[in-house]
Amino acid sequence: MMVVCLHTLMGKYAASIDDVRSAAKRIKGVGHRTPVLTNNTLNQMAGRNLFFKCENFQKIGAFKFRGGWNAVSILDDDEASKGVCTHSSGNHAQAVAYAAMMRGIPSYIVMPNNAPEVKLNAVKGYKAEITLCEPTLEARRTTLEKIAKKTGATVIHPFNNPDVIAGQGTAALELIEDIEDLDAIIAPIGGGGLMSGTCVATHSLLPNAKLYGAEPKGADDAYRSLKEGRMLPQENPDTICDGLLTSLGENTWNILKDHLDAIYTVTDDEVIKAMRLIWERMKIIIEPSCATPVAVVLSDQFKALEGMENIGIILTGGNVDLSKLPF
């Protein structure tokens, strides 16, 4: 007797295209449908048509609003009344705090004590109770555990939470709806929430599109993981990309390993150059983490790839501390 085991997309991964579509319905009218911008100079430099999905214009200034709102709005009233909590290097903190404020429930946020001041202030502005801790994953985890135990608040994991993954996938969903004929989509990888949601949405709607990740060389755990075929942790990250310091999670890795065509890494110098170029040429503000895929598409290595004309780039966020610019 033969047992045939059928893995559907839905069952195999933490989030399905149906989850992304449901998230899109929850987000509609609450978040922004962000614009897709183009720029002739950038196109010339990249040798291709680039389509920038501007999540720096999203609520709280980053795509993280999508996952945060999806995960917070999906809670039943009993759970919600005790509040929500999370740890985050910045934008996810803002997303959860903002979503909680909109739902009228408390939020408790654990942040590393080296988070940019602009992000700390924004979280405070959304009425969250902030607990600072050492900037290590271990310190963040244990501090969060204590807070969750004490308050009964629901933990909204920054990237491994399936509702967060589904929420982040809505950016690619909108991008694909707006721009026909994308040959590839590229996005940065930190914990992998955005990239895995992007994989689910893109390969359901555009099965033949290529999917690329971008990482700073100083936090290249996903690159190394994909190369070795097993999830490797990020130890001692060293990069200006403060949103990309964390390791992958089981749920995101599980999706990424099956869907990504490649991950490209770039130096901080390349990131800063790309960031400055976007500021000067497009007159929009993006943060360093957000500039990684821009640096990739401008690299000789990426430009040498054949058979791709139209590239979607998810510009992830614009929360920069203007007092501490790298140029």
Next chain:
Amino acid sequence: MMVVCLHTLMGKYAASIDDVRSAAKRIKGVGHRTPVLTNNTLNQMAGRNLFFKCENFQKIGAFKFRGGWNAVSILDDDEASKGVCTHSSGNHAQAVAYAAMMRGIPSYIVMPNNAPEVKLNAVKGYKAEITLCEPTLEARRTTLEKIAKKTGATVIHPFNNPDVIAGQGTAALELIEDIEDLDAIIAPIGGGGLMSGTCVATHSLLPNAKLYGAEPKGADDAYRSLKEGRMLPQENPDTICDGLLTSLGENTWNILKDHLDAIYTVTDDEVIKAMRLIWERMKIIIEPSCATPVAVVLSDQFKALEGMENIGIILTGGNVDLSKLPF
């Protein structure tokens, strides 16, 4: 016998609404129809609905493209073949150089030797021949005269040229087409080209709308002129707003004196604060000159005005030297 003298809008001023409409046709498909953005935080701070016409996203990064292109594209082939020339503290220089490059004719640009490097480089990039001079109006004028005489190039005055005024008016034309029920429009005043074009377009389409000018206190010639009822020159300007240093011209003053409801002045500190606020909250890059009307609408004096809900603000440009930020 009685002689009745009828001044029509068309005859009395250097540019009419028909001129603005013709300019709009020339600009369509060549320049960008720039977006109109809104922001909840800014609305709350201003106590009104603000509609930002984003000319920082225009070709060359500023509204000046409109006037420059209108004036260059309108030349007949004989005139055009000898090229065009102008003096400008920056954005008009880029506009004329870019327009000339697009038309395939030479351009000769006189720039003050204290112009931001980013603007100098951009003009060079558009293949213009640059002549630097002392940063005084007198030096700019005499240098330009010499060049025009030597080359036979047509002088495109930065603001007093009627075709430039008509071109600049197309920003307000688009804004009014996009946003219904504007109660007022506010824009910065340097030489008055943008503001006078805005006056012509706005009062033809929205006769009851209020029209406000914004100036830095360190270059408040238009404010003083309107107060005294006669055109006063700007001597020794002292402000961070490098696009607003010049005096008015006869043609712009002639329009402004009849149409403006008021001019408000702001300090450089208020300008820098407003600029930073737009960067942080809207994630878009605007230059100091561009922040003057933002500073005005956030001032207590302006907020105390009654009977206005919807204010259009022309964000004039985003050409900033990122190495020399004021914060």
